[in-house]
Amino acid sequence: QLQLQESGPGLVKPSETLSLTCAVSGGSISRTTYYWAWIRQPPGKGLEWIGSIYYSGSTYYNPSLRSRITMSVDTSTNQFSLNLSSVTAADTAVYFCARHGRNYQLLPYYFDYWGQGIQVTVSS
Amino acid sequence: EIVMTQSPATLSVSPGERVTLSCRASQSVTDNLAWYQQKPGQAPRLLIYGASARANGIPARFSGSGSGTEFTLTISSLQSEDSAVYYCQQYNKWPPLTFGGGTKVEI
Numbered sequence: 337q338l339q340l341q342e343s344g345p346g347l348v349k350p351s352e353t354l355s356l357t358c359a360v361s362g363g364s365i366s367r368t369t370y371y372w373a374w375i376r377q378p379p380g381k382g383l384e385w386i387g388s389i390y391y392s393g394s395t396y397y398n399p400s401l402r403s404r405i406t407m408s409v410d411t412s413t414n415q416f417s418l419n420l421s422s423v424t425a426a427d428t429a430v431y432f433c434a435r436h437g438r439n440y441q442l443l444p445y446y447f448d449y450w451g452q453g454i455q456v457t458v459s460s
Numbered sequence: 461e462i463v464m465t466q467s468p469a470t471l472s473v474s475p476g477e478r479v480t481l482s483c484r485a486s487q488s489v490t491d492n493l494a495w496y497q498q499k500p501g502q503a504p505r506l507l508i509y510g511a512s513a514r515a516n517g518i519p520a521r522f523s524g525s526g527s528g529t530e531f532t533l534t535i536s537s538l539q540s541e542d543s544a545v546y547y548c549q550q551y552n553k554w555p556p557l558t559f560g561g562g563t564k565v566e567i
Contacts, residue, residue: 385557446494450503
């Protein structure tokens with residue numbers, strides 16, 4: 337059974353960089369038919385896709401966050417990561433990592449596995 | 461960006477009732493539409509993909525329909541454990557992948 341687990345600091349100061357890692361177990365992050373994604377949910381609000389990465393390192397980012405996002409993947413440790421720079425209180429949210437499929441045209445499918453989520457608060 | 465709009469925002473229903481949730485896309489997403497259920501403190505769970513296909517382990521009382529811009533999630537006979545927020549999501553065009561604002565089902 338595939339499992340995803342987020343880790344990282346729960347508190348980040350304004351203007352600093354939020355860094356999270358998602359550890360994947362029960363399956364290889366290098367499978368060619370999947371993307372690996374970050375999704376966030378501010379308190380009491382809906383879901384926002386942040387970005388997705390392929391095992392080769394190809395990335396797709398939400399245009400609204402593109403200037404502040406960097407995603408990376410480490411196939412040797414079966415992990416992928418998110419860096420979000422210049423954070424403000426508006427970046428306070430539960431951050432989920434998730435898997436979604438990928439077809440032969442490189443188009444995405446739905447999110448079928450999710451991590452439990454990690455609360456990140458931006459505050460001085 | 462494809463905007464997903466869900467209605468109603470909140471639905472109060474009794475056990476055993478039939479429930480219909482709506483999701484509208486700002487442009488056609490063909491059948492590249494998924495539904496998720498999220499309970500408090502939990503990650504979303506995939507219910508429906510391809511607009512109408514049930515994900516593994518999802519009870520038959522959940523069904524999805526629609527194509528293009530209009531979609532529906534139906535719970536045929538609401539159970540107490542179905543109290544949750546339900547989100548639709550399009551994966552027809554990216555970036556970005558987009559979610560609806562959610563419908564909260566209260567029992």
